Amino acid sequence: MVMTIDAAGMYYRDLNKQIRIAIEEGETEFVLNNINGQRYIGDAVEKKVKITINGTPGNDLAAFMNGPSIEVFANGQDGIANTMNSGEIVIHGMVGDVIGYGMRGGKLMIKGDVGYRVGIHMKEYKKQIPVIVAGGCAGDFYGEYMAGGIMVLLGIGCSDDKPITGDYLGTGMHGGVIYLRGEVEDHQLGAEVAVLEPDEKDMKLITKHVTEWCEHFGYDLNEVMSKPFIKLKAISSRPYGNLYAY
Amino acid sequence: MAVELSPVSQIPAEFRVKVDHDRCRRCKRCVLNCSFSAIEFKDKVTPDHRKCVACHRCATFCPESAITIEENPMAYKDNANWTARIRQNTLKQAETGGIILTGMGNPKPYPIIWDHLVIDACQVTNPSIDPLREPMELRTYLGSKPNYLEFENDENGKIKLKTQLAPQIKLDIPVIFAAMSYGAVSHNVHKSLAIAANKMGTLMNTGEGGLHEDLYPYSGRIIVQVASGRFGVHNQYLANSAAVEIKIGQGAKPGIGGHLPGEKVGQEISKTRMIPVGTDALSPAPHHDIYSIEDLSQLIYAIKEATDYKKPVSVKIAAVHNVAAIASGIVRAGADIVTIDGFRGGTGATPAIIRDNVGIPIELALAAVDQRLRDEGIRNQASLICAGSIREAADVAKAIALGADACVIGTAALVSLGCRVCQKCYTGNCAWGIATQRPELTRRLNPDVGSQRLCNLLTAWGHELQEVLGSLGVNSIESLRGSRERLRGVGLDKETLDILGVKPAGVGM
Numbered sequence: 001m002v003m004t005i006d007a008a009g010m011y012y013r014d015l016n017k018q019i020r021i022a023i024e025e026g027e028t029e030f031v032l033n034n035i036n037g038q039r040y041i042g043d044a045v046e047k048k049v050k051i052t053i054n055g056t057p058g059n060d061l062a063a064f065m066n067g068p069s070i071e072v073f074a075n076g077q078d079g080i081a082n083t084m085n086s087g088e089i090v091i092h093g094m095v096g097d098v099i100g101y102g103m104r105g106g107k108l109m110i111k112g113d114v115g116y117r118v119g120i121h122m123k124e125y126k127k128q129i130p131v132i133v134a135g136g137c138a139g140d141f142y143g144e145y146m147a148g149g150i151m152v153l154l155g156i157g158c159s160d161d162k163p164i165t166g167d168y169l170g171t172g173m174h175g176g177v178i179y180l181r182g183e184v185e186d187h188q189l190g191a192e193v194a195v196l197e198p199d200e201k202d203m204k205l206i207t208k209h210v211t212e213w214c215e216h217f218g219y220d221l222n223e224v225m226s227k228p229f230i231k232l233k234a235i236s237s238r239p240y241g242n243l244y245a246y
Numbered sequence: 247m248a249v250e251l252s253p254v255s256q257i258p259a260e261f262r263v264k265v266d267h268d269r270c271r272r273c274k275r276c277v278l279n280c281s282f283s284a285i286e287f288k289d290k291v292t293p294d295h296r297k298c299v300a301c302h303r304c305a306t307f308c309p310e311s312a313i314t315i316e317e318n319p320m321a322y323k324d325n326a327n328w329t330a331r332i333r334q335n336t337l338k339q340a341e342t343g344g345i346i347l348t349g350m351g352n353p354k355p356y357p358i359i360w361d362h363l364v365i366d367a368c369q370v371t372n373p374s375i376d377p378l379r380e381p382m383e384l385r386t387y388l389g390s391k392p393n394y395l396e397f398e399n400d401e402n403g404k405i406k407l408k409t410q411l412a413p414q415i416k417l418d419i420p421v422i423f424a425a426m427s428y429g430a431v432s433h434n435v436h437k438s439l440a441i442a443a444n445k446m447g448t449l450m451n452t453g454e455g456g457l458h459e460d461l462y463p464y465s466g467r468i469i470v471q472v473a474s475g476r477f478g479v480h481n482q483y484l485a486n487s488a489a490v491e492i493k494i495g496q497g498a499k500p501g502i503g504g505h506l507p508g509e510k511v512g513q514e515i516s517k518t519r520m521i522p523v524g525t526d527a528l529s530p531a532p533h534h535d536i537y538s539i540e541d542l543s544q545l546i547y548a549i550k551e552a553t554d555y556k557k558p559v560s561v562k563i564a565a566v567h568n569v570a571a572i573a574s575g576i577v578r579a580g581a582d583i584v585t586i587d588g589f590r591g592g593t594g595a596t597p598a599i600i601r602d603n604v605g606i607p608i609e610l611a612l613a614a615v616d617q618r619l620r621d622e623g624i625r626n627q628a629s630l631i632c633a634g635s636i637r638e639a640a641d642v643a644k645a646i647a648l649g650a651d652a653c654v655i656g657t658a659a660l661v662s663l664g665c666r667v668c669q670k671c672y673t674g675n676c677a678w679g680i681a682t683q684r685p686e687l688t689r690r691l692n693p694d695v696g697s698q699r700l701c702n703l704l705t706a707w708g709h710e711l712q713e714v715l716g717s718l719g720v721n722s723i724e725s726l727r728g729s730r731e732r733l734r735g736v737g738l739d740k741e742t743l744d745i746l747g748v749k750p751a752g753v754g755m
């Protein structure tokens with residue numbers, strides 16, 4: 001069964017409550033129409049339900065989420081996948097700031113640009129490795145304090161004379177990996193990261209995630225893969241080990 | 247680049263380990279007990295004075311009482327300005343080029359306002375109450391209280407409450423265990439705290455290190471913390487809690503974050519923090535999604551949504567100059583509980599410069615916040631928890647009279663578990679098995695014994711609080727709350743008295 005909700009003018013608490021109750025009663029698929037800024041959709045939902053969102057959801061979409069797959073046919077706002085545990089989010093547009101904060105599992109596919117502070121404090125634990133793939137360019141502090149996970153940024157549609165991310169790229173990074181389809185300048189980099197050339201294993205990983213991204217958004221894989229990638233990794237897993245006098 | 251220094255450290259020994267060799271029976275127990283490797287056995291017990299931190303483990307466990315630890319009298323020639331502490335830190339920095347780290351609370355001799363406040367008592371015209379005969383109520387409820395209550399008749403004509411109350415936590419004693427992360431303290435400390443909180447009808451707090459699944463059975467008595475690093479935070483963690491606390495600041499280190507070095511992130515800690523073994527657990531001061539009260543509100547409500555509005559959400563901040571306005575914003579942002587942590591609060595590790603010089607005393611912060619929330623008519627909307635060096639039951643009574651709903655104890659709880667306040671928690675070598683993850687040391691604290699000691703401490707404080715209430719002629723802690731008339735200041739200046747809202751001693755009602 002699919003539950004369709006017309007969310008025009010609906011208060012976010014009523015909307016989320018309705019969804020929560022329906023999930024408890026066994027509903028597995030939702031179509032939310034006329035979403036216009038309602039916050040916290042999908043927060044902490046445990047079941048593997050599917051939620052289709054027509055319209056722009058508000059902040060903190062899928063915070064603490066654990067399992068569902070969400071597809072948004074519009075732009076997203078700030079705080080998507082905040083501390084998310086598992087699940088999948090596909091966004092057919094651009095998103096705002098602080099995407100995937102502290103995210104430790106699941107996947108986030110974004111068609112267009114991402115804002116500032118994306119992937120901050122992303123983590124990984126054993127087999128739980130979060131992934132964020134975005135098609136456009138990013139603002140400052142991309143991957144700051146990143147402790148795990150995989151981020152891929154494709155830079156499609158970004159202007160040629162500007163780098164595809166902002167400054168402070170990977171500052172404080174001590175785990176995980178960032179793949180950028182394009183170049184960055186040295187002054188943009190945090191002191192804790194090194195720029196490397198992706199090896200064969202990296203390319204396999206990139207291809208896997210980009211293939212999926214292309215399928216979602218209808219791009220040609222060969223064309224996307226035709227431009228070279230660079231790889232960013234933390235220099236040390238203990239970036240501030242020497243800061244203290246014991 | 248740092249220049250290679252001579253291998254001989256210039257830092258003199260702070261303490262001297264004295265061994266009475268006539269009494270020593272060479273059982274080597276001291277050698278085994280010293281986790282700082284300050285005692286060796288070479289024909290006889292031989293101390294390395296430089297390594298001693300005065301934790302008193304060896305002396306406590308010496309069956310012949312043959313060991314005494316003394317300050318090294320001539321380590322630094324006496325000087326009231328260039329104190330031993332300053333010279334020692336200068337030497338440490340000259341040798342390492344690093345920030346001076348430290349553990350536990352601020353040791354500087356700032357005035358302790360609690361000790362300048364005295365409590366009223368009844369005489370002649372209004373009788374005191376005998377707590378041995380009369381029931382005394384220490385119960386209190388944490389959570390947002392409504393502005394007014396509405397009642398209605400049910401179908402049988404009985405009156406019932408119509409107002410829907412925000413979630414409340416019942417405390418049998420208004421003393422809660424402080425946020426101390428698994429990582430900063432050992433698993434056995436967490437277990438002791440959880441068992442004791444459960445038995446005594448109070449709460450423990452996970453700190454920012456996640457919740458080990460061994461403690462899930464006690465989840466009804468556990469506040470779980472959400473800090474900037476979001477370690478171990480997931481929906482099960484949020485669900486397995488009595489309340490969720492957003493940690494913004496901590497009294498011992500206002501404005502700076504936490505940092506658990508990679509070498510302490512072993513198997514079990516990696517599991518609760520959900521990070522790989524051996525990586526640094528960096529949790530910077532700012533939550534990178536909170537830059538305004540509106541952002542804070544967003545996280546508060548994300549947590550309320552995630553827990554279906556069933557759990558109170560608390561926000562913990564350090565006591566700073568503008569604390570009253572900040573607390574007002576936090577209450578308006580939707581917090582059910584505000585915890586204020588003063589600058590004498592303890593910590594597992596912090597730069598000494600922050601601990602000893604940043605922030606304000608909890609007494610002033612508490613009074614200022616309570617007053618501001620009253621003036622704005624929103625005091626009922628959140629409970630106030632007071633933290634930061636609550637040392638004894640008297641401090642609790644005074645804090646409650648100044649407006650706190652409950653108090654938090656960290657160092658006091660650890661002292662009851664054996665901590666000698668040697669302030670070396672950041673080394674991870676705690677000889678008492680408290681601030682360490684070394685298995686041979688954590689074994690030293692048995693959680694059943696530990697929880698009993700904590701229960702005894704709270705039981706004793708409970709009796710003492712009842713005595714104080716009796717002497718005041720009231721029979722519940724609720725009646726003391728915010729009752730500043732029942733306090734008087736001794737030796738405090740006028741400005742301080744004004745902020746406290748307390749009259750000087752000698753003035754009547």
Ligand code: SF4
Nearest residue numbers: 280298299301302304
């Ligand atoms: S560090 Fe502690 S156990 Fe070791 S010698 Fe000093 S007081 Fe004794």
Ligand code: SF4
Nearest residue numbers: 665666668669671676
């Ligand atoms: S917890 Fe341990 S290391 Fe820290 S002050 Fe107490 S005894 Fe010393």
